[in-house]
Amino acid sequence: AQSVAQPEDQVNVAEGNPLTVKCTYSVSGNPYLFWYVQYPNRGLQFLLKYITGDNLVKGSYGFEAEFNKSQTSFHLKKPSALVSDSALYFCAVREPQTGANNLFFGTGTRLTVIP
């Protein structure tokens, strides 16, 4: 069965510093991986996805993520954090082999960027 782990409930980073939000997954076969961000009182916004190809995926708002098959990880990164990046971040996975089309989400990581 597919699963996603976000090992950190909370990440604090100073403005201007690089940020990393961690995600590991467990699926049978090759995964489809997604990152979403949720701002207070808003729906989830799509940031980026990995389907196949280049392991480094670039997305919206300067975010990128690196797919690492050997470590089964898909960490979200940004070179320089902004206060406006403070939000709840969700990693999600689909397991193509099952034919299921729904997203399976991690528990979320709350990112706080300190001015």
Added chain:
Amino acid sequence: DSGVTQTPKHLITATGQRVTLRCSPRSGDLSVYWYQQSLDQGLQFLIQYYNGEERAKGNILERFSAQQFPDLHSELNLSSLELGDSALYFCASSVASRQYNEQFFGPGTRLTVL
């Protein structure tokens, strides 16, 4: 703005009641998904419709049902409500039902059961 709309934004009701949540997908999107977000369960997939047909079911209770209409809007019906049904309910849509399609989420309906 994702282009997905959900009404109402907030809903307060009593136990045992029935409510209907409505979702309009992005223009051109044929697939609609419903998710429930609660503090203890996190984000959980409930059900998917594609072009009017049920495509997949997740952790949806028998008291809950959904449908997608010919104009592609969808409704989630929750009946015999319990306190534990209090949650944020999201609708998402995607252009097709391909697994690599990203989903676009609406702002959600916050349901409070008293």
